[in-house]
Each structure stands twice: as C-alpha cells, then as structure tokens.
Amino acid sequence: MTIGLKLSILEAGLKSRAAAAFGLEEAAMAGFHLAAPPPHIAADVSIAWPIAGAKLLRKPPLKIAEELKAALGAEFEAESVPPGFVNLKFKDSVLFEALKELEKPDCFARPDFKGEKINLEFVSANPTGPMHLASGRGATLGDSLARIYRALGAEVATEFYVNNVGKQVELLGLSLKARLEGKEPPENGYQGAYLKEMAAALPKEAAGWTGTQFSEYAVAEILKLHRADMKAFGVEFDRWFLESELHAEGGPAKALAALKERGMVYEKENAVWFGAATELESDDKDRVLVKADGRNTYFLNDIAYHLNKFSRGFTSLIDILGADHHGYVPRMEAGVGALAAGKGSFKFIIHQQVALKRGEETVKMSKRAGDFISLKELVEEVGADACRFFFAARGPHTHLTFDVDLAKKKSNDNPVFYVQYVHARISSIFANAAEKGIDPAAGFDQSKVAILPEERALILKLLWLEKTLSDCARDFSPHHLTTYLSELAASFHSFYDKCKVLDPENKETSAYRLFLLKHVQAVIAKGLGLLGVSAPERM
C-alpha cells in the first residue's frame, strides 16, 4: 500500500494503517490527527492518538505508541515518546513528492466540499449612508471565507442584501429633500454631510419630486458608493439582492401563508405574531411578523429572503452579522428553521463590534451623528492590503478596538508587509538568477541534496497550508491563515539568512533552492490571494 502525499492523504493513510494494526474501525479513531510538534521536539509531525486511545484499547498509552510506531511504515522515521506520543520524520523523498503535489491546481479541494453550494451573505449595510470602517471587518471575513471555501472545492456565491424598502429609506428621501430645500433633516433623519453634497448635485426637476423619487435617487447614489467602496477593498459580490425584488415576487406573503398553514402564527392586538416559543422553543418569546399598521417587520421579510436563497438551490446559507444584531439570531433560526427544514444548513457567523480609538478616547461609532471613519477614508490612508490583513488576523469573536492614529501613522507595524516582503524578495532572487545565467527550471538530483534544518522547517510549513485552510473552514475565520503566513514568512527569512540561494559554482544546490523558493512564493501568493491581499514583485 502506498501512502498519499498531501498531509491530509498522509494522515488518512497512516490512520488506515493504524486501524488495521489495532483491529479498529476507522470511525472509532476520530481523534487520530497529525499535529505540528512543539519547537523543542525534533520531528516533522506528531500523533497524540495513543494517549486518547488508551481507554478504548485498554492498554497503556506508551505501549500503544510503540505498536503504532511499528505499524506506520517505511516512509518515516518514528519514535515513541512518553506519555504516548509518536513523533515522525519524513524521508526526504516524501517531502519532495509532497511539494510536487502542491503544484496541482485543485490541490486543496476536499471531497466533502464537492457539490456544496454555499450562499455567503455579508456586509449588507443599509443604503442610507457611507460605509464605515466596521463594514471592513464583515467584508474581510466574508470575502476571505468565500475564497477559502472555493479553494476547498465548494461552489460559493457572495451576496449583499440591500434594504431599499421601508421607513429608513423613506426618511433618507425626506432628509435629502430637506437638504435640497436648504432645511435641516427631519427628526431621526440623516444628518451627515454626504446628503448636502448629494442635494447640490440633484437635477433641476428634483424640485417637483415625490418623496419616493427622492428615496430612490438617494438609494441609487449610495449604492454606487457602496459598490465602489467594496471594489476598492477588493470585494466583488456575485449578487446585490434588492429587498424590492423580494416584494415583487410576493415572498413575504408566501412565507406568511406557509407559516399560517403550519399553525405557527396567531393574531393579538391587531398584529400577527410568530409563535416560536410555544411551537419550537428556539426563541425566548413570540415575535411580531406583521405590525398593527399592516407593515411587515424585517423578521418576516428576512424569513422570506432566506427561503428565496434556498429556492435558488443553495445547500448551505451563511450570514455574517455584527454582534449588535446577535439578538436577532434565535428568532431567525426559529423562523427559517420552521419553513426550511431539510433544505440545507443555515449558519450565522457573529463578529464582535469594532470600537474606534482616536487619541486616548474610545468612541462608539454613530452613523446618525456623522461621527465615523468611513471605509473609503481608511483604505485611502492605510491601503486595502494592510486593512484586510489587519481585519483578517483576528478571529470573529475578538473585541477589536481600531486605533485610527496608529493605523494611519504606523502602518508598517502591520505584519502584511513582513509577508509581502518575502514575495518581493523571492521575485528579486529569480531576477538575479536570470542575470547570473542560472536556470530556475534546471533539474537537480534529489538523492544528492541534503535538506538542512532551515529548509526542512520551510518545506513542512509549506505542506501545512492545506491543514490551515481546513482550520479556517472549521472555525469560519481566516485568522488561521494570517498566522500561518506570518510563520511561513519567518521560516523563509531564517532560511534566507542561513542559505545562499544563487551560487554559480554549485548549480545543483542553486536549482534545488530555487525549486524550494518557487513553492514558497506560490504559497505566499496563494495565501495572500485568499485574503484578498496583493503579492507584490517589488515593494
């Protein structure tokens, strides 16, 4: 039996050998994983499974480790270590073959993602004002995850939901009208300066417009800005779904009828309620679907919207929301769950809010008051690459305080430059190789190459990208990837310091190291690409 070459395949192969050796079903070996050993351990990968398997097998962990070591095969040097670890070192030839595996275009595709159709909705900022910096977090999360899921083999559609109907949009129109007439916006209206600018650019006939016309105009203008902001941030949505489309097809009415049919609604005080608490026990109390004034709540419209997504054939819906909306999650799960049972999975990713720090003061951002840093401004000051890396580097649960002064002044602190620097350095090495007449494509004899420790660390790091992407998918967060890229960059820099790549006197070593660097550069470019960050040739 030969064993595969990617880490995932190596892991599966080792697991199956272990299962055979111990007479176990593979299903019973869920804890069998390859892990990176701590730095003081001189091994490539380690397996902690014998400790976990001790109860199952009713043997001492170290005994299991010794048996496992014997069962693993000739591609490795294995060592069993108390209390029951097995540490492995790959034969050099295995490492070279594994690297070549990384050259295949779909090398990260996972079988379990094949056929998955994921709808990823994020940002969905209301079209009532400029996007602020906090939208950058949702945009980074969503767009990076979309790219990662695609790399893993899923089909992903990204979507931005536009609330272009309703009271807020009416207020927006009235605020614009007021600005045109030189008045202050109405109470609870939109005070920001952007409406003054928009009013100044209105066509002459606007003087005779209805409120609806003002609203439609304002929404259209703001949507243009949102699209431009997202584009400048490296985010392009597959679809901008207008709420008005939903009403045009009668979605909310259908959803309401379906809920009624299942006996999940009742009327009280002239309003229509969803009886989630009694029927499904998923939410803490009943919620209104249709208000006493006859208007739908957003709850009903959103149920209809998610049914619409399922009707388009998606097997998995993911919504990314800021923590200020987390209270909305239980009722949506109850509402959508009631009508979409069996249609696919439905998952919320909640990311914590972004607080803004200016000087020594931490302030809450308020759109109405006009006190915010716009995403556009941030991107212009700091650059999209640094912004995206910075946002991607934190898990969604972390509470993030954005220090504006720091971001503007000392953007070099951002590790994105450390990572990009590797790419640029390697580019220039390849340029130098051409000058010195060293052919990067020249072959080398693997058997004559002794892999140095720095090179070994680098190669292992390269192989680890695959697991890193799976970690990102598992945790719904790209932050594992930024950590990984920083570590890979560090491995490269150590290697670079120790090992001279281009040596006209030694073409064999030069060719071998260029082969290595080609992969490092490809992995850096791939990883940065998944984060929507550029991989520059020069900096």
Add this chain to the structure above:
RNA sequence: GCGCCCGUGGUGAAAUGGAUAUCACAGGAGCCUCCGAAGCUUCUAGUGCAGGUUCGAUUCCUGCCGGGCGCACCA
C-alpha cells in the same frame, strides 16, 4: 435583571483537551566587503480570581471579578 461575546508578557494577537504556551510591536544586546536590514540571532516579560471534570485545562463546567454588545409592533 436576563442573554451573547471577551479577559494570555507593557501593548495587540495565536494555540481541534496534549509535550518546555506561539508570534508581532515596544524595550536590552549583537549581525550588512555576500541573492533586498521592511531582515536575522539573542535577552527580559504572560494564561483575571476560586473551585470542578481529566492521565493532562489557555481551551470544557460552576461561581465570582472586570469589559463589550444586545434585550421594540426599529432596521
């Protein structure tokens, strides 16, 4: 009051329940006649408190303490 999230060196973060807790920034000490010093090497410094589960806890559970966010016929 109830619910969700968070508490890791001076600062910001990492760690599917695994071995001596990993990085970056800041601070100390070194390193460019040599492929890019936006770099390398090295030192100082850390899991809020109290219990529990476990062979093993930063991770899981309970209670405190501290912080963020929600608790609408708003969106």
